[in-house]
Amino acid sequence: MTKKLLVLPGDGIGPEIVAEAVKVLDALRQAFGLAVELERGLIGGAAYDATGHPLPEATLDLARAADAVLLGAVGGPKWESLDISVRPEKGLLGIRAALELFANLRPAVLYPQLASASTLKAEVVSGLDIMIVRELTGGIYFGKPRGVRTLAGGERQGYNTLIYSESEIRRIGKVAFEIAMQRDRRVTSVDKANVLECTELWREVMQTLAADYPQVDLSHMYVDNAAMQLVRAPKQFDVVVTGNMFGDILSDAAAMLTGSIGMLPSASLDEQNKGMYEPIHGSAPDIAGQQVANPLATILSVAMLLRYSLGEQMLAQRIENAVQRVLELGLRTADIYSEGCQRVSTGQMGDAVVAALLEQSR
Numbered sequence: 001m002t003k004k005l006l007v008l009p010g011d012g013i014g015p016e017i018v019a020e021a022v023k024v025l026d027a028l029r030q031a032f033g034l035a036v037e038l039e040r041g042l043i044g045g046a047a048y049d050a051t052g053h054p055l056p057e058a059t060l061d062l063a064r065a066a067d068a069v070l071l072g073a074v075g076g077p078k079w080e081s082l083d084i085s086v087r088p089e090k091g092l093l094g095i096r097a098a099l100e101l102f103a104n105l106r107p108a109v110l111y112p113q114l115a116s117a118s119t120l121k122a123e124v125v126s127g128l129d130i131m132i133v134r135e136l137t138g139g140i141y142f143g144k145p146r147g148v149r150t151l152a153g154g155e156r157q158g159y160n161t162l163i164y165s166e167s168e169i170r171r172i173g174k175v176a177f178e179i180a181m182q183r184d185r186r187v188t189s190v191d192k193a194n195v196l197e198c199t200e201l202w203r204e205v206m207q208t209l210a211a212d213y214p215q216v217d218l219s220h221m222y223v224d225n226a227a228m229q230l231v232r233a234p235k236q237f238d239v240v241v242t243g244n245m246f247g248d249i250l251s252d253a254a255a256m257l258t259g260s261i262g263m264l265p266s267a268s269l270d271e272q273n274k275g276m277y278e279p280i281h282g283s284a285p286d287i288a289g290q291q292v293a294n295p296l297a298t299i300l301s302v303a304m305l306l307r308y309s310l311g312e313q314m315l316a317q318r319i320e321n322a323v324q325r326v327l328e329l330g331l332r333t334a335d336i337y338s339e340g341c342q343r344v345s346t347g348q349m350g351d352a353v354v355a356a357l358l359e360q361s362r
């Protein structure tokens with residue numbers, strides 16, 4: 001049966017990098033018989049410009065009808081002065097919430113060819129393979145009350161709420177433990193239980209859950225220490241599970257271990273493994289339209305989409321192999337460029353991945 005994919009290019013470099021991912025999907029259709037049908041929708045600033053809202057109802061309808069969603073990135077200076085309720089980021093947060101995509105998987109894998117692109121010493125990062133499991137539809141990102149209020153004396157005060165219920169903690173914990181069972185069977189739960197009651201509960205629930213997974217080794221780490229350990233000795237981690245905001249921050253740090261944030265894909269899944277797939281980087285408005293952005297994170301997001309939402313493990317592996325191949329060939333976009341390599345544009349990188357894919361069909 002033909003599967004439906006919704007493609008949401010978004011803003012900034014979004015359209016450019018998504019175009020390369022679509023090339024890859026087209027190649028899979030033509031050379032490997034992948035049965036998918038693509039539809040396009042608007043999100044973020046592009047949606048705001050066209051409809052006055054960063055997440056139009058039409059986009060949500062398409063997303064609900066699709067088997068999976070591929071997203072580029074949202075946001076840019078053009079929309080920064082808008083009211084927070086209609087900013088591009090609200091479109092992204094809105095679609096995550098509406099589709100109940102509570103489980104955000106952010107693998108940080110170092111491709112051996114890029115060991116020297118990391119700002120850390122090669123021996124610290126070589127062989128790195130971490131999976132960050134970030135809770136995506138709760139915590140301080142969505143907690144109420146929130147806002148900016150004016151106090152009696154006229155001074156303004158901003159406030160947000162960090163909030164997690166036991167069931168929310170348990171379901172993200174389960175995802176982490178299940179993934180750990182397929183990997184090295186180690187879970188590090190990151191919290192700030194020495195200060196925040198909410199994450200004290202987080203720790204307690206994780207501990208209780210661990211009893212259901214006797215083969216998995218659970219440890220706990222405070223977020224400040226986790227940030228330090230990530231750059232000190234990142235290979236100590238297998239699966240990291242944490243809340244929305246800590247996960248946002250730690251995954252950017254983890255990305256740099258791999259050489260560039262331009263390399264990291266992500267999957268955001270609901271209870272049924274329906275998902276949205278996007279690079280973890282942003283819309284990079286400063287380089288938008290210049291064909292210098294790295295499309296590999298988006299292309300690798302397609303691999304995750306095939307693996308988690310379409311059950312196409314083989315094709316997912318083929319994409320990952322093709323990415324390895326282009327790196328072996330020495331092709332580099334600006335963000336991962338190093339001496340002696342060949343600098344390529346966004347489009348050339350996409351074409352090279354497609355060529356490497358087609359090579360595998362022969």
Ligand code: IPM
Nearest residue numbers: 074075089092093248280282
């Ligand atoms: C991410 C991004 C988003 C987030 C922004 C754009 C709202 O930083 O996906 O990591 O904070 O979740």
Ligand code: MG
Nearest residue numbers: 248249252280
């Ligand atoms: Mg982020």
